[in-house]
Amino acid sequence: MEAAGVVIVGAGIAGLSAALASAEAEDVCVIAGEGPRTSSSARAQGGLAAALSEGDDPALHAADTLRAGAGLCDAQRVRELTEEAPGVVAWLAQFGVPFDRDSSGRLALGREGGHTRERIVHAGGDATGHFITEALWQAAARHPRIEIRREHCVGIAQDATGRAVGVWTWDGARQRFVAARRAVGLATGGVGALFGRTSNPPSAVGAGVALAYHAGATLANLEFVQFHPTLWLGRDGEAMLLSEALRGAGAVLVTEGGPPLFADPADNLRTRDVVALAIARAEAEGHRVYLDATQVRDVAARFPSIAARLRRAGLDLASQPIPVTPGAHFLMGGVEADLAGRTSVPGLFALGETACTGVHGANRLASNSLLECVVMGRRFGKAVREEPLACTYTPEEPTWLLHPEQDEAALPELAPVLWRSVGLVRDESGLRAALVELEGMADRYPGSGAVLAASLIARSALWRRESRGSHVRMDAPAPVQAYARPSGMCKAHRAATSVAITT
Numbered sequence: 362m363e364a365a366g367v368v369i370v371g372a373g374i375a376g377l378s379a380a381l382a383s384a385e386a387e388d389v390c391v392i393a394g395e396g397p398r399t400s401s402s403a404r405a406q407g408g409l410a411a412a413l414s415e416g417d418d419p420a421l422h423a424a425d426t427l428r429a430g431a432g433l434c435d436a437q438r439v440r441e442l443t444e445e446a447p448g449v450v451a452w453l454a455q456f457g458v459p460f461d462r463d464s465s466g467r468l469a470l471g472r473e474g475g476h477t478r479e480r481i482v483h484a485g486g487d488a489t490g491h492f493i494t495e496a497l498w499q500a501a502a503r504h505p506r507i508e509i510r511r512e513h514c515v516g517i518a519q520d521a522t523g524r525a526v527g528v529w530t531w532d533g534a535r536q537r538f539v540a541a542r543r544a545v546g547l548a549t550g551g552v553g554a555l556f557g558r559t560s561n562p563p564s565a566v567g568a569g570v571a572l573a574y575h576a577g578a579t580l581a582n583l584e585f586v587q588f589h590p591t592l593w594l595g596r597d598g599e600a601m602l603l604s605e606a607l608r609g610a611g612a613v614l615v616t617e618g619g620p621p622l623f624a625d626p627a628d629n630l631r632t633r634d635v636v637a638l639a640i641a642r643a644e645a646e647g648h649r650v651y652l653d654a655t656q657v658r659d660v661a662a663r664f665p666s667i668a669a670r671l672r673r674a675g676l677d678l679a680s681q682p683i684p685v686t687p688g689a690h691f692l693m694g695g696v697e698a699d700l701a702g703r704t705s706v707p708g709l710f711a712l713g714e715t716a717c718t719g720v721h722g723a724n725r726l727a728s729n730s731l732l733e734c735v736v737m738g739r740r741f742g743k744a745v746r747e748e749p750l751a752c753t754y755t756p757e758e759p760t761w762l763l764h765p766e767q768d769e770a771a772l773p774e775l776a777p778v779l780w781r782s783v784g785l786v787r788d789e790s791g792l793r794a795a796l797v798e799l800e801g802m803a804d805r806y807p808g809s810g811a812v813l814a815a816s817l818i819a820r821s822a823l824w825r826r827e828s829r830g831s832h833v834r835m836d837a838p839a840p841v842q843a844y845a846r847p848s849g850m851c852k853a854h855r856a857a858t859s860v861a862i863t864t
């Protein structure tokens with residue numbers, strides 16, 4: 362049997378921050394799957410939000426976050442998150458993250474939707490996630506107390522009391538047990554790939570949600586999936602984000618032939634739920650929507666990765682509007698956790714997008730996700746020191762193990778159902794029909810975490826009979842006071858809080 366003090370599943374920014382922070386006191390094993398370059402973190406363009414400019418304040422950052430969250434944020438945690446943000450930037454800089462600076466050497470701060478101040482720090486112009494992930498990965502790879510394994514986690518091991526005591530992994534040939542003396546941290550990212558059209562990598566199929574559900578953890582707010590307004594779709598079907606920072610720099614949305622999508626240009630920087638819905642409505646009326654960045658000074662130099670990718674497809678960001686459409690981007694819900702990642706299962710932690718801490722409410726404010734990853738990782742590092750030591754022994758295999766090959770087989774059938782009925786705009790009959798299809802898939806693809814995560818999202822969306830933030834129900838188009846609270850679900854009850862879902 363192999364053992365570490367802490368086992369972390371996932372090598373994005375949440376997992377790597379947690380690994381580095383806990384390695385100050387513990388031996389750490391990172392179950393890295395295909396490695397950091399295939400994580401959602403590595404694709405993050407815009408940046409990380411922190412109140413750093415003159416005239417800005419964490420309280421203003423918190424107020425913007427709460428406004429975007431549409432009544433569902435945990436205000437205390439939002440305060441803590443935004444207060445820690447400037448320290449997060451300093452912590453990352455210690456690992457050599459090359460944040461962009463202006464001509465006088467100060468951090469260059471951008472703007473994104475929903476922010477009332479310039480407060481987005483970025484690196485490489487539009488490659489912030491890549492630079493942060495690389496810096497943390499290099500530090501983790503050099504760290505004498507961190508072991509990195511290119512294996513996949515397929516199950517959470519629990520002792521007789523239910524405490525998480527390790528993980529089962531699969532390397533394509535062999536299944537192994539890795540014991541965790543203090544804690545298991547799940548940082549597997551989100552669910553965007555379930556929807557087919559997404560800014561996320563193919564690995565974002567809800568593995569953490571499925572693993573935690575089977576370990577008995579409480580899940581929360583799974584109905585809140587954020588659709589980013591501006592994805593560009595390549596001919597090969599590959600989707601690329603056109604960062605919201607482009608609109609922050611002055612780009613505007615237009616319809617074919619040039620008329621603006623919004624009468625008031627300021628609406629281009631409204632929160633993502635509002636902008637994505639406006640684009641979806643224009644598309645439903647038969648219009649094509651474009652992002653026009655031709656008026657943005659030095660646009661290709663300021664957004665080099667985006668401009669280069671478009672150039673390879675024969676498009677010029679500086680001189681022509683680029684066609685855009687919304688796509689699945691971020692899961693506000695997830696495994697219910699506090700800001701250190703503690704879940705309802707002893708010894709099991711959830712980190713970053715896998716967790717639902719309540720800081721994003723019903724709609725995440727731009728560039729708060731990388732911030733949350735690092736805040737959680739650092740707090741996790743402190744919290745695990747207080748976890749009691751588990752005895753190390755090889756427990757029985759769990760009754761449910763994740764079968765990644767079943768996810769791969771299920772996705773071509775699953776994604777169209779999710780996009781059609783659990784996507785940007787939902788209603789009861791569509792959600793019920795989707796659930797019936799998903800139940801059939803659960804039989805055909807046993808062990809698929811993707812099918813399980815998809816049905817949990819659909820069940821939560823069916824429960825929330827209102828529209829709020831990113832959750833839009835055509836049959837209940839306004840917020841309803843009775844639903845001004847998080848939804849919750851766990852294997853033992855299999856229902857959202859206090860209201861049973863009947864399908």
Ligand code: SIN
Nearest residue numbers: 406407604605727728
């Ligand atoms: C973007 O650059 O538009 C995405 C940043 C984020 O998801 O916060």
